[in-house]
Every structure is written in C-alpha cells, then in structure tokens.
C-alpha cells in the first residue's frame with residue numbers, strides 16, 4: 001500500500017454555543033481535512049485546526065507545510081513502514097505540529113486499514129469505552145452556572161471550567177459553579193495562561209480555604225513561564241496540569257524533571273500526531289506522572305485518533321478532555337468513533353473507521 005496523493009478539504013461545523021477562553025472566542029470549527037490516498041484505493045483521513053494562539057498554525061501554514069514540506073517526502077512511501085513515515089513527517093520541518101498531526105493521523109488510519117484492525121488494537125488494545133468531560137466557556141457567572149447545571153443534566157460528571165479573565169471574578173465563578181453542582185460533577189479549571197503565578201496561588205489557596213475541591217487546574221500561567229508553573233505547583237494542594245507549556249517529548253521530560261506540574265495534557269495538535277503522543281505517555285508513565293488527553297476545536301476525525309490513543313494508553317492517560325465533537329452542532333462524520341455526550345466508544349472498524357465526511361469543501365491540492 002503506497003502513498004500516491006495527498007488532498008485537502010475545509011470542514012466548517014457551527015458550535016452549539018460560542019467557545020470562550022482567556023485566549024479567544026470561536027463560533028465554529030473551521031478545520032483543514034487531509035486525505036492521504038494510496039495505490040490500493042484506500043484513503044486515510046486526518047484533521048488540523050488553525051489554533052494560531054496556541055500552536056501558531058493557521059489554515060495557510062497548515063496547507064503550505066503539507067504541500068511543500070511533508071507531502072513531497074511521503075509520495076511513493078509504503079504504509080507498512082510506519083516508523084519510517086513518522087520520522088519523515090516529524091523531520092520534515094520545525095514546529096507546524098498541527099500540519100504534522102493531520103498527516104500522521106491519516107497515515108495511522110491507513111496503517112489500521114492495511115492490517116484490517118482498529119487503531120487502538122494495533123496500539124496495544126484496551127477498554128473500548130472512555131468518558132470525557134465538557135468545557136464550560138468563560139462568561140457571566142449566571143451563564144456559567146446555568147451551562148454547568150445543563151451539562152450535569154446531560155450526564156457529564158466532569159466539567160472543565162474556563163477561567164483566566166479576571167482573578168476576582170474567576171474566584172466567584174468557581175465558587176458559584178461548585179455550589180451549584182457540588183457532588184454531582186468534578187471540576188477542572190483551565191486558565192489558559194490568564195493568571196500570574198502569584199494570582200494563581202492566591203486564587204487556588206482562597207478556593208481551597210473556602211472548601212472548594214478541584215480535580216486539577218490547567219495552565220495557570222504563561223506557556224513559557226515554567227518557573228511560574230513550578231511556583232504554583234509547590235504552593236497549592238490542587239494538582240497543576242501543564243497544557244500550552246509542553247508540546248513534545250523533550251519539553252515533557254524537562255517539565256517533569258523541574259517538577260513544574262503534576263499532570264501533563266497531551267494533545268495531538270501539540271505533539272505533531274500519534275507517535276509523539278505515545279512517546280509522551282510512555283515517558284510520563286516511567287516517571288509515574290498521570291496524563292490527560294485533550295483536543296483543540298476539532299471534529300470527530302482527529303478526535304477519533306486521540307480516542308484510540310486514550311484507549312490504548314489508559315494506564316497513564318487517566319483523564320480525558322475530548323469534547324470537541326460534543327461542542328459541535330452535529331457530527332459531520334459517518335463511521336468511526338461513536339460520540340454520545342460523555343461516553344465515547346471505539347468500534348472494531350479498520351483504522352479510524354471513517355466512511356464519509358459530510359459538508360467537506362474540496363481545496364486545491
């Protein structure tokens with residue numbers, strides 16, 4: 001099974017409600033879909049969102065990276081040589097992790113199809129059902145409380161509360177949500193870099209003193225402020241998770257050795273795809289550090305790949321934030337992973353199992 005062509009599409013799916021974080025507000029998913037074709041007539045699918053504020057990737061940069069740096073290395077290569085292919089993709093250029101991820105996901109999809117097995121089984125197997133949280137966008141307190149109650153009523157037992165806009169209001173936001181859903185859902189906070197280290201310690205100690213129990217707090221300070229991450233981690237009881245601070249395996253090793261966080265958020269769009277996500281899970285496991293697997297604003301194409309990784313690496317990936325498909329007004333994909341609110345199940349279809357993507361706008365190759 002040899003690669004003959006790589007094609008692009010644009011997939012737009014409106015969100016149920018605006019997605020608001022300390023970094024940005026978004027109304028619809030607008031992702032580049034990659035289709036890797038082979039001489040056997042098979043197609044592997046991948047997807048990349050343009051999360052410029054986190055990864056630096058834009059629609060234009062994703063297409064250019066694939067067209068000019070990644071695709072020329074892959075044409076004619078055999079899908080059976082998976083390790084060679086992942087090295088070619090990762091070594092094609094610096095950064096551009098979302099572009100690399102989209103192509104790697106499509107290649108892994110084909111690898112599963114080659115062996116007629118679902119990806120998670122080839123990655124080592126596991127329990128085919130996992131449970132995700134759902135994101136509560138940062139907003140007025142009353143709106144966040146109402147959104148949280150509604151999420152609990154939809155069956156979500158874990159809420160990822162976006163904060164990081166204003167430290168005083170953030171504390172009130174979390175207290176109000178905690179009071180409204182106490183004992184019915186675990187609360188995770190994500191400040192998306194919005195606090196300083198001192199503000200984070202103040203906010204978390206205030207919440208701890210008020211009896212608010214949080215499962216974890218994600219990326220309280222600026223991505224590059226590893227000293228700040230360590231400062232917070234050392235001073236609060238609440239576990240601190242690194243998201244924007246860590247992309248690849250080497251950064252994870254540095255962060256763990258610095259003791260700058262308690263938990264790592266693995267995202268395929270930061271790691272450049274599946275190979276490095278697995279590497280990070282294995283490294284974290286060796287250090288006894290737990291991981292979350294997360295996503296950007298992605299549909300059930302690339303999130304499916306993350307689900308397969310989560311299932312296969314569940315010994316280390318103990319927390320799941322794969323709510324992209326739940327945030328969308330509809331699922332554009334037929335086949336593949338089944339997203340049913342908080343419950344996500346992999347099927348035994350080969351690769352990612354994607355049969356059809358509705359509403360895909362073809363882009364020039």
Ligand SMILES: C[C@H](N)C(=O)N[C@H](CCC(=O)O)C(=O)O
Pocket residue numbers: 021023024051135160190192243294295296297321322323324
């Ligand atoms: C969608 C997911 N639950 C999430 O919150 N991801 C964000 C970044 C998403 C974005 O801005 O596109 C995160 O974990 O920081």
Ligand SMILES: [Mg+2]
Pocket residue numbers: 190192218219243244265
């Ligand atoms: Mg985050």
